[in-house]
Amino acid sequence: MLKREIYSAFEDVVGAENISEDPAILESYTRTTRGVSPRTEAVLLPKETKEVQAIVKLCNRYKIQFKASSTHWGPAGFAPGPNAIKMDLRRMNRILEINEKNMYAVVEPYVIGAQLQAELMKRGLNCSVTGAGANCSALPLAAHEGLGHSCQSMSYGERNLLAVEWVAPDGEIIRFGSLGSTGDWSCGDGPGPSLRGIIRGHVTPLGGLGVFTRAAQKLYHWPGPSIFPIEGVSPHYAPNQIPEGFMIRYISFPSIDARFEALRKIGESEIAFQVMCFAPSMVAANIATNNQEDMEYLERISKSVQGPGLQIIVAGNSPRDFEYKKRALEQIMEETDGKSLELMEDPVIGGGQLWRCIRITGSIRETLRATGVFGGVLGGFDVLSLMLEYIKQVAPLKADLMKRGLVLDDGAIPFGQPVEHGHYGHSEMLIRFDPKFKGTPEALGQLAGEATNIAFNGKYGVLNSINGDERHDKFGPLASNYHLWLRGIKKSFDPGGASLADSHITVKE
Template sequence: MALSKDQYAAFEDIVGTKYISSDPVILDSYSWRSGLLAGMEKFTPRFEAILLPYSTKEVQAIVKLCNKYNLQFKASSTGWGVYNDAPGPGVVRLDLRRMSHILEINEKNMYAVVEPYVIGAQLQAECMKRGFICNQCGAGANCSALPIAAHQGVGHLSQSASYGERNQLALEWVTPDGEVVQFGSLGSLDEWFCGDGPGPSLRGIVRGNVVPLGGLGVYTKAATKIYHWPGPDTFPVEGISPHYAPSKIPPHFMIGFYSFPSLEQLILAVQKIGESEISYELMGFNAAMAASNMATSNEEDIRLFNEFRRMVQGPCFMIIIAGNSKNDFNYKIKVLDLIINETEGKSLEKMVEDPKVAGGCLWRWLRSTGSIRETFRASGTFGGEVGGTDVFPLMAEYINITARAKDDLIKRELVYNDDTSPFTQSFEHGHYGHGELLIRYHPNPETFRALTEEFMAQANDTAINKHFGVPAHVFGDNSHDLYGPNASNYHKWLREIKKTFDPNNTSEGSFYITDK
């Protein structure tokens, strides 16, 4: 169905002639499917129109018109992944790229207020100038800095700068029926420092461990926590793409990459590092991800990976140490050395012996700019398994078990053979853990069938029957209906939330939950 002339004119009156389009060329550009879980179809159904609102007032007016005309809307910021697609006709797209302002960086109370299209690199750069840093979404510095925009909001800096669920403070929300709701201190004091109360909080309505993925209205402004940054105002980066690197490693900074004889030894090392609170960043990158991050081409990637896989002794992690002073830095290095010796860790010297190479790795992992290299470059597409957020050993074990299913796909030559070492991550110095399994592949019918039917079925069976909790890949009716009966029937409550706040089913919820 196409918008009628009257409908188009009504939307045009809100955003202006320049910021609405139903041109097929424009619509197709929004229907191109990214390489995340890409199948054989490269285009998804077209939206009826693309709208670019500038303000909360314009978003609210668009949402009210959608309710009036019995249309659905899907809002997105930087727009990664299948969650941004229209499942069928009758959906308009709200592209929030014009809402791109950092509204406040409050140094005293350590928070920043952003609109949806402020990206992580933008906010982080401004924070660094002031002696602060923000968590970066692990998908890349090109993703939204809004703490409720990303799927989970976990990132490379989550060891010391937490993640979306924990960093979100006050929030402005346009509900699916067009009401503007201001959370916490914003609603009561017109300030941004707190996301809850007074009294009952709506935080658990708008997100859990993951967000509604466009299925419960539009989040137009939010405050996010920011954290201490002991480094320089700006990095002295040199070179041209893809050879960006700092001219030198800043004082009191160190990056290391270690492998361990077993997952148990790695878990023990992560636990001890968390207890001592010495790491600024701690990510369980395996040899394949390290090679992809360092390489500037697929050919170089393969060469480095073949070198690294012979050097490592088992599961790995990357650690960044950042000292507030010379004494603080030296203390942290001594503690790290003790922990590595106690847990039989082995350094991958090739990464750290050349200051230029080490500096490039330091820069890319602090700024979260290497994620594209690690996921998309090898084959253009990737999938895999995204675990939940729970205690670190539990999440590491879940990913370790699902890796066996990946090994089967490798033996059948359906996916890229980059080994099966799990990618694990510690949050908040060990208070939480997270795990993922990266699978890179070339789209073809058999591979896509094996991934979506066999692999995911095994991952779901493992999570449910071995009690690993609800993974982050659970979205949409079928997944929630599978997991809900095994997790306090949460799917029934989630569906009631959808019905209550979206009585006309206006906020397109195929990747959240529907009111079926």
């Protein structure tokens, strides 16, 4: 429990109704999408930047740590434990600007992807939404990497980030990019100071480097309807038609090499709005509305595909552009022996899947529906072929657990995705399991260790799951000693160690 004097000081900042140490409230913040964390001392709900700043300054004065979260969807969004407070940013929920001419949007942390995207689509614009789901923050600094389904054509968090307002860990408000000089949000790098490379790399600092209170992100052209024509009631809701100028296909190939060649050609010709190398289990989970259906679809799809596959969405900017893209895809399929999955050509099934993937509403079906938890292996972010090779090496580890009956037998087929038409790539292996099943948590822990060792020994780059001192210290020497730079940044901007960095890096010598 906080000393009364400290509690009152926090209360003076946010008001009595926006601070709580009620055990029931605190307990609710201990539940995350990956488990339970210890209770924190208090939860505070600031409304604006100057309140965030005042809280951070008090934390520094009283030697208390803080951790801010946007929607708390992420496993790293947990409550920070003893001698620390949680900042829940849900009252900072405004879209501050949609600049149609210069194609950027400025949001506060509790604006979610679904909200921003809906507003943008009315204006013929779109944004990259995190693959975690449209229920997550639209702030380009909240999502872990900010990778999402549309990265092929709309890139990801780090690349889309423009100007930022940041309450640094010592309480100073820093406005960088063009915001720091001209007051406009259009550029992340100037004129004025650029700290984009300081505040994040390919992942964000996960609460370990102060609080991001507002940020701008780059927008893209949206060639589709301003509103999707949805019918039905959840979970049986979907558009009643595929919008004109859109097409979705799931294409399977005779070999991994043939699929890679198709990916390369699709990227080179820039015909895809989205490309996701979903395994059949992921397609089935996305389409199905319950677990039973999920298994039925999995069997059906597994029997229909000839080998590794990819899901592609094509969007035409004009009827001529659409025809060209369709013809180019046909030619690529011919050259690589690609075969289209009939099920996805069904306008109802394909239409639903198209909508879920564009609006990013299917992820929860894929990850959490089966048992309420999910796990697996997160690859890094590098050259696509390297990332696909890494995850191929991890696949036998999952196959072994499936054989031993410890995790769901839904195929040990990895997932991969190209970014920016194949300039980069990322890969993952999704594992669904029952956390109460005897031996499963231990086996998964062992698998995670082995997968990390494969990345380390095979020099597959720094995995996106490398968080915390121990793991950064292990991988740093492999990658230009980046851990020393990260630690130096942390030390300079957070000399008091107030911003809780258990998912990032601490100032330890």
